[in-house]
Amino acid sequence: xxxxxxxxxxxxxxxxxxxxxxxxxxxxxxxxxxxxxxxxxxxxxxxxxxxxxxxxxxxxxxxxxxxxxxxxxxxxxxxxxxxxxxxxxxxxxxxxxxxxxxxxxxxxxxxxxxxxxxxxxxxxxxxxxxxxxxxxxxxxxxxxxxxxxxxxxxxxxxxxxxxxxxxxxxxxxxx
Amino acid sequence: xxxxxxxxxxxxxxxxxxxxxxxxxxxxxxxxxxxxxxxxxxxxxxxxxxxxxxxxxxxxxxxxxxxxxxxxxxxxxxxxxxxxxxxxxxxxxxxxxxxxxxxxxxxxxxxxxxxxxxxxxxxxxxxxxxxxxxxxxxxxxxxxxxxxxxxxxxxxxxxxxxxxxxxxxxxxxxxxxxxxxxxx
Numbered sequence: 001x002x003x004x005x006x007x008x009x010x011x012x013x014x015x016x017x018x019x020x021x022x023x024x025x026x027x028x029x030x031x032x033x034x035x036x037x038x039x040x041x042x043x044x045x046x047x048x049x050x051x052x053x054x055x056x057x058x059x060x061x062x063x064x065x066x067x068x069x070x071x072x073x074x075x076x077x078x079x080x081x082x083x084x085x086x087x088x089x090x091x092x093x094x095x096x097x098x099x100x101x102x103x104x105x106x107x108x109x110x111x112x113x114x115x116x117x118x119x120x121x122x123x124x125x126x127x128x129x130x131x132x133x134x135x136x137x138x139x140x141x142x143x144x145x146x147x148x149x150x151x152x153x154x155x156x157x158x159x160x161x162x163x164x165x166x167x168x169x170x171x172x173x174x175x
Numbered sequence: 176x177x178x179x180x181x182x183x184x185x186x187x188x189x190x191x192x193x194x195x196x197x198x199x200x201x202x203x204x205x206x207x208x209x210x211x212x213x214x215x216x217x218x219x220x221x222x223x224x225x226x227x228x229x230x231x232x233x234x235x236x237x238x239x240x241x242x243x244x245x246x247x248x249x250x251x252x253x254x255x256x257x258x259x260x261x262x263x264x265x266x267x268x269x270x271x272x273x274x275x276x277x278x279x280x281x282x283x284x285x286x287x288x289x290x291x292x293x294x295x296x297x298x299x300x301x302x303x304x305x306x307x308x309x310x311x312x313x314x315x316x317x318x319x320x321x322x323x324x325x326x327x328x329x330x331x332x333x334x335x336x337x338x339x340x341x342x343x344x345x346x347x348x349x350x351x352x353x354x355x356x357x358x359x
Contacts, residue, residue: 003319003323003324003325003326003327004324004325004326005326006318006319006325006326008282008318010281010282010283012281012284036324038322038324038325043283043284043285044286045230045284045285045286074280076235076280076281076282078318078319078326078327078328078329079326079328079329079331080237080329080331080334081329081331082326113228113286113288113303114228122303122306123306125285125286125303125307126306126307126312127283127285127314127315127316128311128312128314129312136324137321137322137325138321138322140324144324167283167284169283171318171325173324173325173326
């Protein structure tokens with residue numbers, strides 16, 4: 001099967017400071033194409049402080065979705081020839097509307113790792129261990145997460161305490 | 176099946192300063208397309224015990240060029256099949272940031288503990304070193320690998336991928352960076 005044009009939305013250094021915050025979202029507002037989210041995850045590359053907290057992140061899929069007053073993210077195409085989907089919103093923060101289902105709810109360390117004192121934080125440095133969703137990846141028998149009109153994939157901060165800045169990302173294709 | 180190569184940067188010295196190109200692949204061909212299949216970062220240093228926690232960015236540059244190689248270390252690519260015709264105008268180099276041009280996009284942030292591994296470090300010293308020396312856990316980029324549905328990262332003319340030292344983290348020699356790519 002020929003590969004399909006792909007992009008990554010990389011939401012860098014987002015502060016999980018609010019219980020209920022959009023950390024990285026892709027909202028499809030097109031009726032003419034669909035988006036397939038192949039993988040989603042986070043990257044613990046915090047450089048700011050040694051202190052931190054245990055954080056909770058959800059991967060949500062919204063229907064009838066809306067996103068306003070957000071901070072925009074420019075998707076990075078895997079090939080410069082790709083035409084980025086224009087009728088798509090990529091962003092973090094803002095006000096989210098719609099009905100959602102939860103695909104993942106994960107606890108993660110949100111602390112700067114240090115050289116000693118082995119802890120959970122260190123495992124969250126490993127990219128492959130921070131990929132929290134990859135349905136259908138490497139298996140054509142399984143459908144990936146698909147976003148139709150007004151559907152949105154969203155990595156959602158569900159902390160009740162403030163964590164430290166983290167990167168969040170999603171990898172998707174357009175068909 | 177496309178011809179494939181590995182570019183292996185062994186024991187790249189990490190300077191104390193930030194903004195340093197640890198390892199890069201630059202495609203200067205107007206006709207050949209390089210597809211980055213995987214990028215891995217290992218801690219395999221054997222030359223000293225002291226080390227540091229370091230921050231790296233995986234970047235893709237567009238309109239990239241290198242205007243001097245005087246401070247750079249260049250390596251050669253290794254073909255998975257010796258009959259493969261090597262890319263005609265690719266450069267594989269590590270070296271100082273001042274030698275690079277272009278604009279970049281951030282693909283990934285990673286933290287690497289850059290220290291010599293010893294037999295008992297898992298409990299006594301830096302606990303992450305043994306973990307980061309495991310090959311399957313060292314992959315920091317593999318979009319499209321094992322999945323033909325997803326396009327791999329593509330380098331066209333004057334595009335470059337680089338592992339970039341992005342924050343002060345001390346002076347830690349000995350990182351190994353491995354790029355796997357194909358040519359079409």
